[in-house]
Amino acid sequence: MTGGYPLLVADLIGVAVFAASGASAGVAKRLDLFGVAFVGFAAALGGGILRDLVIGAPPPLAFADWRYAVTAVVASIAAFWLHPALHRVRRTVLVLDAAGLGLFTVTGTLKALEAGVPPVGACLVGMLTAIGGGVTRDLLTREIPVVLQKDIYAVVALGGAVLVTVLHGLGQTGVIPFATAAVVMTAVRLIALYRRWSAPVAVP
Numbered sequence: 001m002t003g004g005y006p007l008l009v010a011d012l013i014g015v016a017v018f019a020a021s022g023a024s025a026g027v028a029k030r031l032d033l034f035g036v037a038f039v040g041f042a043a044a045l046g047g048g049i050l051r052d053l054v055i056g057a058p059p060p061l062a063f064a065d066w067r068y069a070v071t072a073v074v075a076s077i078a079a080f081w082l083h084p085a086l087h088r089v090r091r092t093v094l095v096l097d098a099a100g101l102g103l104f105t106v107t108g109t110l111k112a113l114e115a116g117v118p119p120v121g122a123c124l125v126g127m128l129t130a131i132g133g134g135v136t137r138d139l140l141t142r143e144i145p146v147v148l149q150k151d152i153y154a155v156v157a158l159g160g161a162v163l164v165t166v167l168h169g170l171g172q173t174g175v176i177p178f179a180t181a182a183v184v185m186t187a188v189r190l191i192a193l194y195r196r197w198s199a200p201v202a203v204p
Helices: 004-028 033-054 066-088 090-114 119-140 154-169 175-195
Strands: none
Touching: 004 033, 004 066, 004 090, 004 119, 033 066, 033 090, 033 119, 090 119, 090 154, 090 175, 119 154, 154 175
16 A cells, blocks of 8 residues: 555554454443454454465555554454443544545555556445454454444445546546545445435335
8 A cells, every 4th residue: 555654543443443443342342352353453454465465465554564454453452441442432443444445545546556456346345444453344244244234334345446546547546536536435334324314225
């Protein structure tokens, strides 16, 4: 990924937020400290690992750059000990989670495009990067993945990946266009939460 130090910091913030989300799910399932840390690690970095394996970029960034793994584990352990306080800042966590969704979609899509993946495939890789960790978290805690049930989450990621791909194809490769795309995805996700939008569900 490109973008220098600011993007790295933002990326690590996203990792920490997703790790806390995964760790909270582990706490709710009464897992021990190792189990909570493992679920947090998988939630934070599962999407990125899947992305790097799909595009053939070994070793995955989660293992190549120690800062990612350390951030995920530290955030998970913090969530284990501080989980009662997380309920009081739930809205803040949701906002950060939405921002992480936008950021990971952008970075995942761009990395796929830079690796030579065709546009349609890059969009799918970008979406998987954003939702892969959440799906892994839910499977590890024996839940049906939230993204497959009701939340407008994967749809936001896929739409954002399409936007990033179009911008890239038009030659808009600066920080501002892609930052704008991440902001748009974050806003749509938050509006969907506020308005309680959901995808259609089949009537039995």
